[in-house]
Amino acid sequence: MGVTPLIWIITIAITIAFFVFEFFAHVRKPHEPSIAESARWSAFYIGLALLFGVGIGVFSGWTFGGEYFAGYLTEKALSIDNLFVFLIIMTGFAVPKIYQQKVLMIGIVIALIMRGAFIAVGAALIENFSWIFYIFGALLLFLAYRQAFAHGESDPANGRFMKFVRRVLPVSEEYNDDKLTVRKNGKRFVTPMLLVIIAIGFIDLVFAVDSIPAIYGLTNEAYIVFTANAFALMGLRQLYFLIGGLLERLVYLAQGLAVILAFIGVKLVFHALHVNELPFINGGEPLLWVPEIPIWFSLLFIAATVAVATFLSLRKTRNDDKKKERETFEGEKVIHAPED
Template sequence: MHVSALVWIVSILVVLGLFVFDFYSHVRTPHEPSLKESGFWSAVYIGLAALFGLGVWAVSGSTYGGEFFAGFVTEKALSVDNLFVFVIIMAKFAVPRIYQQKVLLIGIVMALVMRAGFIAVGAAAISAYSWVFYIFGAFLLYTAIKLVREASSEEGPVEDEKEREGRVAALFKKIVPTTEQYDGDRLVTRIDGKKVATPLLLALVVIGFTDVLFALDSIPAIYGLTQEPYLVFMANAFALMGLRQLYFLIGGLLDRLVYLSYGLSIVLGFIGVKLVLHALHENTLPFLNGGQHVAVPEISTGLSLAVILGVLVITTVASLIKSKRDDRKALADGDSGSDSGSGTSTREN
């Protein structure tokens, strides 16, 4: 897929323009977005991603179009998992709801800039060394196993995230003077004539650092679906673009997606296997098959997209069913306890 410098420049400017529009139309005036507003703009950004994918399909063919959609769906799913951590960060720093939009939007822009760096490094590594796919594949398999273990434990990844955020916040406070008091939606304020960082800036830094860690598995994952840096960048851009709206839209539903981590672990494990198979097919390591290509089956883009969508749909539906059953059980137990209490009271009388 040939992408000219002009197409790159125009695409980046359009993405930046959308973020600027988002800031001035929604974030500049502090407010807590309604479900209607969040739902509408989430749909708009998903629609823009779909139109872009169809455009790639029409101009460059079904292979690249399919790769974009597979990459976008994967990055979107991983970004939903990120929202769990964002909720924890917002609660830890007690960020008022009306100011959370600003933290999220600036954090997302920072994330995209940092991911662009990862994408460039990944593209250079893949171009120079085909064995990098072995490393990417092994890392994704490790991440998949780690996700399963965290999801199976009672505390899950929450405690690890809190410890990591605490270390980042402590380091930041050592370097930059901070205050515990908010000053509207300002990131920096003055106390006794000295500039100090507000908790809003601290939350922003923690979110930015956290997304660097998220990029360590999301970038290798999407390179397992497409080796085109342009598609990797645009899939990440569109996945992050509607993340702020998604945070407010499904924030209350996050605790109901109990099987999401399992679903993501399956997706990452599947892509990890796909990467290892691709690495074997392109093998140049002298100690494997004499440096010759290994005849192994490769997983098509169509199959990848079908597996990713299937797993995410199944785990989402299963999560909602389990949450509904748990709610009914809790309600029934509550009613049973209430009836038992009433019976005891009657006997005493």
């Protein structure tokens, strides 16, 4: 793709500038954003991401453009799943709504930093070891299984990691505005706000393990991996407040993501076989008969999977709501039925 160090520096600087702007314009003063505000900024960031993808397509070719859009869509879907876990954490810690913006902002910045580190490591591994695609593929297939069958079974706010943190740190039971520590009777305590940030940081690390191998299954270009992740994370804070109620209705999101991760895992294994150098597989020779899944098919498959998962989720929750209404109505009829 031919990305120069100067382009990297400019891209990272602009990314940092956006997050600094976000903090001073929206987060520094605690408040609960309105639906209109969240919708405007969500549309702005999504539009910016799409415009950037068009720019890649025009200036670097539509193969790279397709890789970017497939990566962006995958990372956006994974980020929405990330939001669902953020919602569980903030509910578990009873974070006041006016402070949730700050928590989300910190969580998103931590996520970008962690993903940036994973991107650098992933790029180095891919550059030097073609067999790493086998590892990434197997990891994604395992994560797909876990996503499909073990999603939502744990409470991040009260998991083993957070119990360990509570044992190590003296914790105040009450929030003190948005402060991270508070002094009581001459002793320094951490507030629940700091615990929330620690929990979200830990979850960000877990999600980075899902995210980076997934997008490297769609492109080998570290620049596309970084920008797709950055744009997927931009506007995530506003999206949280915009679709907060909808998150709980996406009941098949985990299964949809599992299908996407499994698909990319298979794609990675196919690619690994196609460029095979392992001596115990086909004598160290590539298996050229193994198909390479084209990026246009990957993009269509991912988009269709997200659309189907969303449609089925909303249909199920709508049907469940209607069923509850009927049961409530029938129950009221029984209660108020006249006695003979």
